[in-house]
Amino acid sequence: MENIRASAKKRHNAGVALLAVGITFAVIFGISAISCFGAAAMFAPSTLLGDAVATEGDAITQVFVAGGEAIGSFAMGAIRVSGWAFTAITALFGWMTAAGASRMRAGKKLNLYADMAEEFDYQKGLSLEMLADLTHQKKQKALKALRGYIHRGWLSAWLDEKDEKLYLTAEDYRAAQEARKAAEQAPRPEPQPEEAENTVPLNLEVARSFAQVLKKEKALMQDERAVEELDHMQKTTQAICDWLEAHPESLPKARRFAEYYIPTTLKLLHTYNDVQGQQGENAEAIRRDIAGILHTLNQAYDNLYDKLLSDVALDVSSEIAALQGMLANDGLTGEGML
Structure with missing residues (x-):
């Protein structure tokens, strides 16, 4: 860095x-x-x-x-x-x-790349999609800029365009190439059509960076109501990411959250900030519609977090009920203790 x-x-x-x-x-x-x-x-x-x-x-x-x-x-x-x-x-x-x-x-932009590298595990590579979101660029434009920086010697890094990742050291780049080659050569059983979607590994890198990107987007917002919504969204997203990292078995429930809702939310926020200083009915309509959907998205993120905790809540309730039954049978609760 x-x-x-x-x-x-x-x-x-x-x-x-x-x-x-x-x-x-x-x-x-x-x-x-x-x-x-x-x-x-x-x-x-x-x-x-x-x-x-x-x-x-x-x-x-x-x-x-x-x-x-x-x-x-x-x-x-x-x-x-x-x-x-x-x-x-x-x-x-x-x-x-x-x-x-x-x-x-x-x-x-190079300073933004350094900030992202410090916040995340850069040894596994920095996602090109994350870098594009961070710099408010489309993926192809961000890729072109990275190529130019590397070609001019401004950035000492290695691009893996197949996996769409940026590596900051040659050792990390070689390790990723070897790991991918080994994974490609390893025999894999053909998944059943109905199981194919669930067997694809879930990429949480975008989800992990979402909270940090929200912080930067929030600093650009001028609407107080939108700032409050983003602050709430940032806290909920961080809680979801913390839970998923601690409980990998819950990852299938968050697939749509990580692969669709987060990228779509980022695009909407970028559009909002792009037209924030513009005048006219169309610009006002865009800002109004996006500010309105933020509340709906917050409700959806809250519901997802509750859904992730629902299985644990059910297990806890079952264990408590079983424990209460055993305590009662052993005469350790209620009238049995008198």
């Missing part, structure tokens, strides 16, 4: 420097270009001496006027050439400004 943060700092500092230099000189040369074109448009060679002088003078005057017009044409041409030169230089510094902004964005 330290290498990622160091690279992020370098990208940010380089971006600030490029941005400052680019903006400063783009403004200077841009003004110079505008001045040159403006001067060339305002002053024409014929206005330097005037046609009237040429018609009233003698031959010497005619020669003088012709020479002045030639000099004026040459000067105007030189001014126009200077204007185009200043325009080209302005474009160059404009490109430098864009490059600086790009590096600053890259530094911000």
Whole structure:
């Protein structure tokens, strides 16, 4: 993680420097270009001496006027050439400004990657879907950005595009490749059609990151009611994840939660924050609809948590009933103790 943060700092500092230099000189040369074109448009060679002088003078005057017009044409041409030169230089510094902004964005994203690596077990690989959600990008765009960072040497990491994971060390990447190869070579019994869905391992990485992503989304929200709903959702999600990690036998009940409800909720939140500062009826309708569904989602998450605890509650009730029966038979409760 330290290498990622160091690279992020370098990208940010380089971006600030490029941005400052680019903006400063783009403004200077841009003004110079505008001045040159403006001067060339305002002053024409014929206005330097005037046609009237040429018609009233003698031959010497005619020669003088012709020479002045030639000099004026040459000067105007030189001014126009200077204007185009200043325009080209302005474009160059404009490109430098864009490059600086790009590096600053890259530094911000690299810091987000480092934050995620610290919060989760990065040795098992960082999910590309999680990285895309964290940076508010589509998966393909996030993948393209990661390729670019690795190619430029900004990020020392290894991409497994088949499993859609990012590994921060070569050892972790090789271990994952070997594990996948061994799993592919191991014989597997054909599952029955009705059992096929339940035999697929449930990926909880998105669920584990959901609570952290909710925290970041909550910081962007301006609607107080939506913030309260997200705060409640974050606590419930964390409780569900804690329960699933401690009780793997409950994982089948949370499959739809992890593989559909969480990604869909994230997409809705990203859309809400994207249109948060926009005006118009459509933007207002989007914000209103998404804010309304958050309450419904919270009810669903609460019900899921209760459902996960229902089996344990049933087992506890059965054990208590059996214990009470044994205590009564042994005369250790109620009247039997008198």
